[in-house]
Amino acid sequence: MIRFVFSGILLMILSFTGLNAQNSGLIAENALGLRLGGGDGFGAEISYQRQIGSPNNRLxxxxxxxxxxYFDAFKLTGLYQWVWNIEGGFNWYAGVGGGLGSVEDNRYFKNGYRPNDGMFLFVAGDIGIEYNFDIPLMLSLDFRPEIGFNDYDVLNNFIPDIALGVRYQF
Structure with a gap:
């Protein structure tokens, strides 16, 4: 699956090579890529950013x-972020948001039934740094603390999520 996602992102980057990622604001209007890391297990995310309002705000x-x-989980996250320029293409950002997901608990398995499987909600903060290259490429490193809520003991606590992001800007 990782190869499939990576190949798709690479194909998209190659098809948009003629576009310029620079605009009059601090950030590109759109950015699409991968966010790799995790706090409670390894994971990968397909990440999309969209500039909204002023040139330093995005979703x-x-x-x-x-x-x-212990578990496998799929999740959807939404964040509102504020971006501040440090110097040149180097920015830092902070944001808030949340999301929902589905978890499969691998610790317990009784007669074909996993008692802790199900949906969960979470709230998240976000703080990080990013560098926008002269080509339409952005690298970022962020810390995303998450607090999960569900009826089970899986993902029902604080998770310090740290990840590296690689995005194509257009």
């Missing part, structure tokens, strides 16, 4: 999965 939507030896 970020991420669809991804997490897994470790």
């Amino acid at each position: 970020e939507a991420d669809l991804g999965w997490r897994n470790d030896s």
